[in-house]
Amino acid sequence: xxxxxxxxNVIFYAVAAFAVVSAFGVALSKNxxxxxxxLLAVLxxxxxxxxxxxxxxxxxxxILVYVGGILVLIxxxxxxxxxxVDVNLSNPSVPTAPAVAVVICVLLILVGVLLANSGELPKxxxxxxxxxxxxxxxxxxxxxxxxxYPFEIVSVLLLACLIGAAFLARKEVKEG
Numbered sequence: 001x002x003x004x005x006x007x008x009n010v011i012f013y014a015v016a017a018f019a020v021v022s023a024f025g026v027a028l029s030k031n032x033x034x035x036x037x038x039l040l041a042v043l044x045x046x047x048x049x050x051x052x053x054x055x056x057x058x059x060x061x062x063i064l065v066y067v068g069g070i071l072v073l074i075x076x077x078x079x080x081x082x083x084x085v086d087v088n089l090s091n092p093s094v095p096t097a098p099a100v101a102v103v104i105c106v107l108l109i110l111v112g113v114l115l116a117n118s119g120e121l122p123k124x125x126x127x128x129x130x131x132x133x134x135x136x137x138x139x140x141x142x143x144x145x146x147x148x149y150p151f152e153i154v155s156v157l158l159l160a161c162l163i164g165a166a167f168l169a170r171k172e173v174k175e176g
Contacts, residue, residue: 012052019045036075043067057136 022045025038043066050059143151 008052012049015045015048015052019049032078036071036078039074040067040071043071054135056134057139060136 019042022038022041026035026042029035029038043062047059047062047067050056050062
């Protein structure tokens, strides 16, 4: 194996291990702020994995949407909530035995599927980027040519959801 491929593999597995450790931090932290910052590490690790796999479009979307939008919204919601530290949990115990059993079952199923396929991964059906065109260009052309109608339908659906959420969240003005 070439030195560059070996280095990329080492970096990939290091970032993947960091993502798994950070995910455990999200799940096991009793402090919601630490859990949110561990989620930040998980999302950045996922973006780094996408970058290592040369999926530049998904990398950019991961950073812009999840890290830049969703996580910042979560952190602001945590920071703006009054007395979040004083909240008493109604169920402070975590049922670890059933969770461990489910994780072991899923792991055994995954190992069984991998062994049944004799270690071969399915072939990717995504379009390959042309040597002189980045993947973002290919995805953009597909969105505006082949998937224009589904893209617009989803945008109208999201707009309707946003209007509905604003309607439900608004304060009622009482006439008096």
